Amino acid sequence: MCGPGLTKRWLPAWLLLLWRLTYVSGDKSRVYLFAPDAVTLEEYSKANITITSSSPVNQSTVIQLNVTYSSRCNYSSVITVPEQxxxxxxxxxxxxxxxxxxxxxxxxxxxSNHTDFNNLSLRIRFMVVHSNVLSEINQVIGWIYFLAWSVxxxxxxxxxxxxxxxxxxxFDFLALNLTGFIAYSVFNIGLFWVPYVKEEFLKRNPNGINPVNANDVFFSLHAVLLCLIYINQAAIYERGGQKVSRMALFLLLIGWTFAVVSIFLAVAKWIMWLDYLYYFSYIKLAVTLVKYVPQVYMNYRRQSTEGWSIGNVLLDFTGGILSxxxxxxxxxxxxxxxxxFGDPTxxxxxxxxxxxxxxxxTQHYCLYRRPPEYEAVSEQQQD
Incomplete structure (x- = not known):
């Protein structure tokens, strides 16, 4: 794993290469600045930051570093940066x-005083932490719980x-789970891939960082795929006469009606598209609140957890604790x-x-340790 320092050192070079590949046939008079989006430093440490231009400037250019936000009253108590x-x-x-x-x-x-520079909204966010080692540990924990939840x-x-x-x-759990992860995928895709939505986020949170990463998008889409596999299995395997309950259908109707009404409000510009995406994240959170209840009740009614994988539970528990x-x-x-509380979902x-x-x-290991065998006994008796 590359350390954050190495990543930030190479970031301007990669951005410059990307610009050359993208704009090689474009307007040669346009000039762009590149700088690290975020820099993390350990307290009482120093770092060298590089600002890169897409092409050599034809005049000496003054670049001002205008501080727009500080978590403390005096930003100089957090970090010392040159004014220009x-x-x-x-x-x-x-x-x-x-x-x-x-x-x-x-x-x-x-x-910048250079009139040819186009990206005037370029920013650098400096974050000073207690320990870079703890930051690395956090990254490792993040990947472990991401893998645990995915697997x-x-x-x-x-x-x-x-x-x-x-x-x-x-089946109520299956239906609710699929809806929840579809909603979560819409939220992640919108904030990660849609430029207009990302622009709205920066306007509302000029000093914030987009909460959605590439692994969040992969996780939610992967979850939708596996939920569809569950549903396909439910369609072809023995189901015991089970079907989605009216209560679950009613809850799904409420959720999707809310989503459809909200999209009309967004089209009519009564709400921002960013708000519309956050509504989807709240749908996911609401689903998480209720989706396990039918499965808990089914286990209680059957006095068994047979058919409900404990491996799924243990990995999900690991991911939740690490998160x-x-x-x-x-x-x-x-x-x-x-x-x-910054990311409620x-x-x-x-x-x-x-x-x-x-x-x-508790149900699996304590309450219902022995799966019921009355169905097998009944079949033997009939024979």
């Missing part, structure tokens, strides 16, 4: 030094295939405890999943 740097004539880069003092965040926008879908699919039956797997742990460590490392996923997973483990 000089990009000499016929050069393509300039490097300046920053010194971190105390934990906090500072956002600077780059302003957690497979034990149930394997269980269904091995038994050639979905008896014991609640919450990462939020706590990140909040401590940044002295920003509001980070825990992610926090809700972790918290509620853990609560229900504990309940499922």
């Amino acid at each position: 740097v000089l990009l000499p004539v016929e050069t393509t880069s300039v490097t300046f030094n920053v010194t971190a003092h105390d934990v906090g965040q500072v956002t600077t926008y780059l302003l 957690s879908f497979y034990p149930q699919a394997w269980e269904n295939w091995k038994r050639k039956s979905v008896v014991g797997l609640n 919450i742990l990462q939020m706590i460590l990140q909040s401590h490392n940044n002295d920003e405890w509001q980070l825990i 992610k926090f809700g996923l972790g918290l509620f999943s853990v609560v229900f997973d504990i309940l499922f483990m």
Whole structure:
């Protein structure tokens, strides 16, 4: 795994290469600046930051670093940055030094006196943390819980295939789960890939960082795919006469009606498209609140967890615990405890999943340790 310092050092070069490939046949008079979007420093440390131009400038250019946000009243108590740097004539880069003092965040926008520079909204967000080691640990934890949550879908699919039956797997859970992950995918795709929505996010949160990463998009789309596999298995395997309940259909109708009405409000510009996407994240959170209840009740009614994979539960529990742990460590490392509530969907996923997973483990290992055998006995008696 590459450290954050190495990534930030090579970022301007990669962006410059991308620009050359994209605009090689475009207007040669347009000039672009590139700089790291975010720089993380350990308190009391120093770092060199490079600003790169897409082509050599034809005049000496002054680049001002305008501080627009600081987590503390005086940004200089967090970090020392120069007020301006000089990009000499016929050069393509300039490097300046920053010194971190105390934990906090500072956002600077780059302003230039060069009229040919086009991206005037370029910014650098400096984040000073207690420990870079803790930041690396957070990244490792993030990948572990991402893998745990992703892999957690497979034990149930394997269980269904091995038994050639979905008896014991609640259909209300399947329907609600599919809706939840479709909603979560819409939210992630919109914030990650749609430029107009990302622009709305930056306008509303000029000093914030997009909460959606590439692995979030992959996770949600992967989850939709596995949910569709579950439903396909339910269509071809033994189901025991089970079907989606009226209550679940009613809840789904409410959710999708809310989504359809909201899209008309967004088209009519009564709400922003960003708000529309956040509504989808709330649908996902609401689904997470209720989707496990039918499965818990089915296990109670059958006095068994047969057909409901405990492997799925254990991996989901691992992912939820690590997700919450990462939020706590990140909040401590940044002295920003509001980070825990900054992404309500992610926090809700972790918290509620853990609560229900504990309940499922209690049912499986304590309450209903022996699967019922009355069906097999009944068949033997009939013989």
